[in-house]
Amino acid sequence: MEKHVTQINDETRLGLYREMLRIRLVEEAIADRYGEQEMRCPVHLSDGQEGIAVGACMALRKEDKIVSTHRSHGHYLAKQGSLKAMLCEIYGRAPGCVGGRGGSMHLLDDEVGVLACLPIVGTSVPLGVGVAYAAKRKGEDTVVTVFLGDAVMEEGVFHESANFAALHSLPVVFVCENNDLSFYTSLEVRQPDRPMTDIAKAHTLAVCELDGNDAVTVYEAMNGAVKKARGGGGPSFLMCNTRRWREHCGPRYDYELGQMTEQEFEALRADCPMAKLGAQLREAGLLDDAGEDALRAELGKEIEEAFEFARNAPFPELETAGDHVYA
Amino acid sequence: MPEARSLNGAEAAREALFESMERDPDVFMMGEGIADHGNFFGTTNGLMEKFGSERMLEMPVAENAMTGIAIGAAMMGQRPVMSLQRVEFVLLALEQIFDNAAKIHYATNGRHKAPIVIRLVVGRGWGQGPHHAQSLESVFAHFPGLKVIMPALARDSKGMLIAAIEDDSPVICIEHRWIHFAKGPVPEGHYVEPLDGPRVRREGSDVTIVATSYAVLEALATAEALDKVGISAEVIDLRVLRPLNLDLVKKSVAKTGRLVTIDTGWITCGMGSEIVATVAQECFSELKAPPQRLGLADYPTPSSRSLVTDYYPTPEALIDCVGEMVGAKSEQMEAARADMAEHRGGLPHDVPNPTFQGPF
Ligand SMILES: Cc1ncc(C[n+]2csc(CCOP(=O)(O)OP(=O)(O)O)c2C)c(N)n1
DSSP, X not given: OOOOXXXXXXXXXXXXXXXXXXXXXXXXXXXXXXXXXXXXXXXXXXXTOHHHHHHHHHTSOTTOEEEEOSSOHHHHHXXXXXXXXXXXXXXXXXXXXXXXXXXXXXXXXXXXXXEEEOOSTTTHHHHHHHHHHHHHHHTOOOOEEEEEEGGGGGSHHHHHHHHHHHHTTOOEEEEEEEOSEEXXXXXXXXXXXXXXXXXXXXXXXXXXXXXXXXXXXHHHHHHXXXXXXXXXXXXXXXXXXXXXXXXXXXXXXXXXXTSSOHHHHHHHXXXXXXXXXXXXXXXXXXXXXXXXXXXXXXXXXXXXXXXXXHHHSOOOOGGGTTTTSOO | OOOXXXXXXXXXXXXXXXXXXXXOTTEEEEESSXXXXXXXXXXXXXXXXXXXHHHEEEOOSOHHHHHHHHHHHXXXXXXXXXXXXXXXXXXXXXXXXXXXXXXXXXXXXXXXXXXXXXXXXXXXXXXXXXTSOOOOHHHHHTSTTOEEEOOOSHHHHHHHHHHHXXXXXXXXXXXXXXXXXXXXEEESSOOOOOSSOOEEEEOOSSEEEEEOTHHXXXXXXXXXXXXXXXXXXXXXXXXXXXXOOOHHHHHHHHHHSOEEEEEEEESTTSHHHHHHHHHHHHSGGGOSSOOEEEEEOSSOOOSSGGGOTTTSOOXXXXXXXXXXXXXXXXXXHHHHHHHHHHHHTTOOTTOSSTTOOXXX
C-alpha cells in the first residue's frame, strides 16, 4: 500500500491520546465494578488494544460507518458512540443502546455510524460489505470500516466478503486486530506461518501491516486507506498487531488465570499504546503532569456520571420484551 | 453396574470423554479452546495431559470446514467428537451437517457412514443475549439421518455421550449449560445409556409432563410441589429427540389423559408440537383435556435480566398449566406456587444455584 505521509498535527495527536485514555478508563471502571454482579452480561474488554480503535476512528467522518465484533467497546467509544447508552446496555437498562436486548456484545449507535457490533465470529464482516455496496449504489461517499479479529481470517465468510468487496471496488477498510489470540489459543496453533496480509493481497486488497500499539501509525495508514476508498479506489486491509491484556471475557488480567507469568504480562504491558504516545507528547512539550491530571479528572468525571446514570436508570418494561420481532 | 457417586453433569460428560478416548484410539476431540483453563465448562479437565494435542485437536475458528473435516475423517473410521461452546457456532456448518452428516449413509446406499458426535451447549447464564442463548434442537431433529440427544441427568450426560461416541450414525448432543451444574449419581467406568427413547423419571396419575434437558430437572421439582397439593404428575425425560420414540409417552397419556410438553426452545415447530401431534393422532380418545405446550416466549432471547423474568418456561407457568388442566382450586395452586418459591429459597430467577457467579 502507498505510504501516506500525513503531517499529523499536535491537536490530532493530543486527541488520539485523550480518546485512548478515555477507553482505558472506561474498561478499567467496568473491570473494577464487574464483581458487583450488576453488569449481568459477558464483557470482552479491550485495554491494550486502544491504539487501533482510536487511530482508525480518528481518520473517519461522523457519517462513515463501522461494524465490529464481540470486543467492541473501544471501537464504539472511539467512533463517539454514547458512553451512557453503552453502560446502560451493559447494566441491562432501558436507555441502553438496544434497550437491554443485547448487552455488551450488541452495541450500536447509528447517530455516529456504529451500525452493528455482533458476537458471532465473522458475522458482521459481510454486513459491512453490504453497507458499502449500498453506499456505492446510492452514490454516497461514506466509507465502511470493518473491525475484525485475527480469528476471522479463518472463517470462510471473510474470504467471501473480501472477494466481493474487491470485485466491486467497494469503499471498505478491513481493520484486522491481530492480538495473536482466539480465546487463549495462539495464532501458530490456528494458522500456518504466512503473513495474513498475503491472504488479503490475494484478494487484491491494498494491504499494510503495522504496529497496532502505535496509534499515530494506525491513524496515518487509515487516512490513506480511507482516502483511497472514498475516491473509488477500492478496499484495503490493515493488519494491526497488538495484544489484549485481560482474559478473553471478563475483568481479570490474563496472568491472573495462569495463562502467562506476571513477568511476561508486565513485558507485554510495557508496550502500551497510551504510554507510547504519552511519552512522545511529553517529549514534544504537549503534555505534562498537570495536563495529564486535568485530562484524567475531566474524563473520570464524565465516566463516573455515566456509571451513576446507568446504575440509576430504569430497567426495560417486561411488556416490551416482545416488541420489534417484525418490522 | 458399577457403583455410582454423585457428580455434576459436566464431570459426568468429562468421564464419558475420558472413558471413550481410553478405550478407542480412533476417538479424538476437536474444537476451539477445548483445553484452556476453562476446560470447556469443566468437561475436558486433564484430557490434554492424558491424551495429548493430537487427540485434543485445537482447530482454527472455521466451523464449516471443521464439520466437513470431522465427517471426512469419520468416513475413514475415525470417531471425532466436535465440541462447540454454543449452539450458534455450528450454524455456520449446517450445510455439512444436513447434507453430508445426515445423508452420507443413505446417499451412498449404505457404503459410507459418519460416526461423528457434535456437542453443542445452550447458553443460559447472565445476559447471553440474542446470539448466545438459543436452544435449536428441533432444527436438528427435523433431519432424518441425524440422531439428536439432550441429556438431563448426570448419569445420562455420561452414559448417553458414550453411547453417542460408539454409535455409527452422526449424533448431535445438546448440553444445556445448567445441566452441567446439576448433581446426580454417576456410575464409575464404562457404561452405556442407550439412545433408544424417553424414560419415566417420576410416576404419576393425573398428568404427563414431557420435558427435555434442564426442563426435566425443573419439572421434577415442580412435580414435588404439585404432589403436596394432591396433584400427581408423571415426568418423562425425552432424552432422544430423533429418532423419536413416543411409545412411553403414549402409554403414559393412556393412564393420565393429560399431556404437557416443555421445550427448552421456542414452541412453534418445537419438540412439543411433534409430541402433541402424535398424541392427538394416536391417543385422541384417551385425552381428557387439550394437550398444552410450554416453551420460550416467542421472541429472541433478550440480554437484560428484567426482560427474561418469564421468558423461560417457569415452574409457576407449569403449575398454572397443570392446575388448569386438572381443574385444581386456586388455593391448591397458590400452595404449590408457595412451595416452589420455598424450594427456590429466594434465588434470583437468573441463577441456577446459590454458588453461581455468572456470567456463563
Ligand atoms: C462462529 C463462532 N465461532 C466461535 C465463537 C467463539 N468465540 C468468541 S470470540 C472468539 C475468539 C475470536 O478471536 P478474534 O476474532 O481473534 O478476536 P479477539 O477475541 O482476539 O478479540 C471465539 C472463538 C463465536 N463467537 N462464533
